[in-house]
Structure formats: C-alpha cells, structure tokens
Amino acid sequence: MQDAPLQFLKDLLHAPSPSGYERPVQDVVRRFAKGFADDVKTDWHGNVVASVNPTGSPRIMLAGHCDQIGLLVKHIDDKGYLWVHAIGGWDPQVLIGQNVQVWTKGGPVAGVIARKPIHLQTPDDRKTVA
Known part of the structure; x- marks a missing residue:
C-alpha cells in the first residue's frame, strides 16, 4: 500500500469518534480528501463531501459511516472496574x-472489555457485560 493511503487508514482507525462526537474522524477525512479532490465541503450535520470532476x-x-461504538463511563468501583452506558445502539455482546x-x-488509557467465565456466571450475570 502506498504511504499516503496507509497513513490515512491508520489515522482513521486511531481517531476517536463515538456517536455524536465524530469531528476527529471527519477532520481526518477532510484533510486526506483535500489532497486529491477539486472541492471539499462539510454540511451542518458534519458530513464531508469531496468532489472530483463534479x-x-x-x-x-x-x-x-464514520462513528464508532462508544461508551460513557458512569462509575469506577474501588477495584478499578468501569461501569459504562452505551452511546448509540449496538449489541454489547x-x-x-x-x-x-x-x-x-x-490522555487515553488502554483497557479491555471482559466478563466472568461462563461457568462462574449466575443467570443474572449472563444478562450483562461486566
């Protein structure tokens, strides 16, 4: 893959963009499109429209589609576990x-979504992602 498209892909993948907060990824698209498009516009919804020979x-x-699955931290317990709510609609499983x-x-902190092993879960545990 050529350098510019590869960097564009990396920038897309690393730009945080949960539903309702898509500006970082839209900026990536806009910046890349300006390198080849005759015209680049953004409408009031944030949609980026790039035209080549319109x-x-x-x-x-x-x-x-530019938004990602998003979670909002609602609580951090005394063991450091995060309790989150969904931003947008998706299947938590x-x-x-x-x-x-x-x-x-x-700044950003790395984490992983986890839950108890199935053999240690109660019926109520199986209804949640924890």
Whole structure:
C-alpha cells in the first residue's frame, strides 16, 4: 500500500469518534480528501463531501459511516472496574474481549472489555457485560 493511503487508514482507525462526537474522524477525512479532490465541503450535520470532476460523467458516489461504538463511563468501583452506558445502539455482546481506549483528562488509557467465565456466571450475570 502506498504511504499516503496507509497513513490515512491508520489515522482513521486511531481517531476517536463515538456517536455524536465524530469531528476527529471527519477532520481526518477532510484533510486526506483535500489532497486529491477539486472541492471539499462539510454540511451542518458534519458530513464531508469531496468532489472530483463534479460535472463529469458518469457520476459516482462513495459513502462511508464514520462513528464508532462508544461508551460513557458512569462509575469506577474501588477495584478499578468501569461501569459504562452505551452511546448509540449496538449489541454489547460483541464487545467482549475487545481492546478499548478510555479517554481521560490525562490522555487515553488502554483497557479491555471482559466478563466472568461462563461457568462462574449466575443467570443474572449472563444478562450483562461486566
């Protein structure tokens, strides 16, 4: 892969963008598109529209979705476990085992989504991701 597209991909993957806070990833797209597009605009929803030869034929549109699964920390217990609420809609079961970044005033902190092993779970435990 060429250097610029590879760096673009890395920048996309590292830009935090939970639902409702997509500006960092939109900035990445806008900055990259300015390198090849004839025109780059952003509408009031934050959608980035980059045009190459906008009056040409045929007209082709490529669309992408830019927000990520987001969690809001609601509580940190005395053992350091985080209690979170979802930002947007998604299935929490897909998060088990995923690496996460917790954004703090002091910068990002690495973490992982985990839960008790199935043989140690109560029926109520199986309804939550903890």
